[in-house]
Amino acid sequence: MRCIQLFFDGACEPVNPGGIGTYGFAAFDGGREIYGEGGVVCFGERWCTNNYAEYAGLVKALEWALAGGFDCVSVFGDSQLVVRQMLGLYAVRAPNLRPLYERAVELSRGFRRFSISWVPRGENSRADFYSKRAYCDFLKSRPDLRERYGKWLATERQLELLRRLGVEAECLSKAEASRLIKSRRRIPRS
Template identity: 30%
Template sequence: MIEVYIDGASAGNPGPSGAGIFIKGHGSAEKYSIPLGIMSNHEAEFHSFLKALEICLEKNYLVVSFRTDSELVNRAIEKEFVKNKQFSPLLIKALTLTKQLNLFFMKWIPSSENKSADELARQAIRKNGLEEEATHE
């Protein structure tokens, strides 16, 4: 099974944002640091999940276990519902992508266990051209 650690971060809320994705499995590790432009921290969390799902599907990783420190994303996927309608299109897209996987799990983990993805997300913010300290949920 492939393990995927995801994190989104933004410097400001909203502000320059980034996605950090750390994938391990089959004896190797992959790291992705993806600038996302200007968005809120919650949006960045959702977009990091979407980018990770897209990467998994592109690479034909169809049995995956995701780890996130975002309670919002974890709860939204678990309940297939978000209170804030702004996130509904992101949730719908995420659920559509998860259905293309053979086996999908998501687990909430504390930030202390998500350091690799967090650092990648912070690097992605800097790729947006801003060196400010990232705020993180």
């Protein structure tokens, strides 16, 4: 039996709901990353949320694993909502999530062995990387969206401060930029 580990993630940036919804997933075999991908699943719609993007990441990961002929997967995500819904601990009430949930359940039945578990955000860094890269690449390719989401994106002053701190951060929200600036300023300089 071929067993792999799948890590999935999703984000809706720079505002949730209604931002740019992206997914990411990474596949590991014996601790070695064998595949990773990210993409955009929605933007601008009220139903476009981080939970929708998280489910999209799970569905994309399961589709990839089935297409690759894997029959045993251990799935990990940092979304307690998605994991608990998949485990049957929470009901799926949001109409925008129901089709994705049903697709994920259907896909999960295609494996001989399937498990899903929650992990802290820090243990989901590769899936997060693919999700964030998809967001930033999409934002860069669509100048009209920089204007549309401008009030939530980092200001020019914040971007300049981050550049001085050695951080390239053109796609960050104002809140993320502020947190990063504060955390970097606390680091003693040698």
